[in-house]
Amino acid sequence: MGDAAMKDFGAAAPYLRKSDRERLEAQTRAFDMKKECFVPDTDEEYVKASITSRDGDKVTALTAKGKVSDGCY
Structure with a gap:
């Protein structure tokens, strides 16, 4: 349509x-999987985030809204 x-x-x-x-x-x-990911959000289902650091399996990311998240999908 x-x-x-x-x-x-x-x-x-x-x-x-x-x-x-x-x-x-x-x-x-x-979409660069090494620099970006999607994280859960309370207002929207998921939002795009930029990965700021990696420590083994743990990934920290910053969303466009300025929120820090400890999990990426």
Whole structure:
């Protein structure tokens, strides 16, 4: 279903599906598994975070919201 078909849903359309442009940007954006990860968040399911340190199996990461997390997925 493209952007044209989503117009049928009116104001709810942006919440149901990202636009074609947003999906294309997300697919072409590089993701470095050695520097980035996803961490659980109370407001959202998971948020992207930058890895700040590694100590064996323990990884510490900083989210875009400024929160520090001790676990990455």
